[in-house]
Amino acid sequence: MNRIPSLFVSHGLPSVALFEDEYSASLRLFGEGLPPLKGIVVVSSHWMNPGAIQITSGKRPRIEKNFYGYQPELY
Numbered sequence: 001m002n003r004i005p006s007l008f009v010s011h012g013l014p015s016v017a018l019f020e021d022e023y024s025a026s027l028r029l030f031g032e033g034l035p036p037l038k039g040i041v042v043v044s045s046h047w048m049n050p051g052a053i054q055i056t057s058g059k060r061p062r063i064e065k066n067f068y069g070y071q072p073e074l075y
Contacts, residue, residue: 004035014067014074 009027016024 002035004037014070018071018073 009030012023016027
């Protein structure tokens with residue numbers, strides 16, 4: 001089995017999803033250059049919440065929105 005290296009990619013501000021700039025363009029190009037993937041492991045920095053650690057393999061996991069004051073499109 002071929003594996004790609006593990007990699008840390010910061011998403012930057014949440015608003016990066018709304019605007020096309022040099023940073024978002026470089027993220028898009030990086031993603032387009034990857035080979036077909038069977039899965040992606042995402043580790044959130046928002047894990048320090050009360051309760052047990054949770055792991056999911058769902059196709060559409062629940063999104064935890066714990067930020068405020070951004071553009072309405074992000075909610």
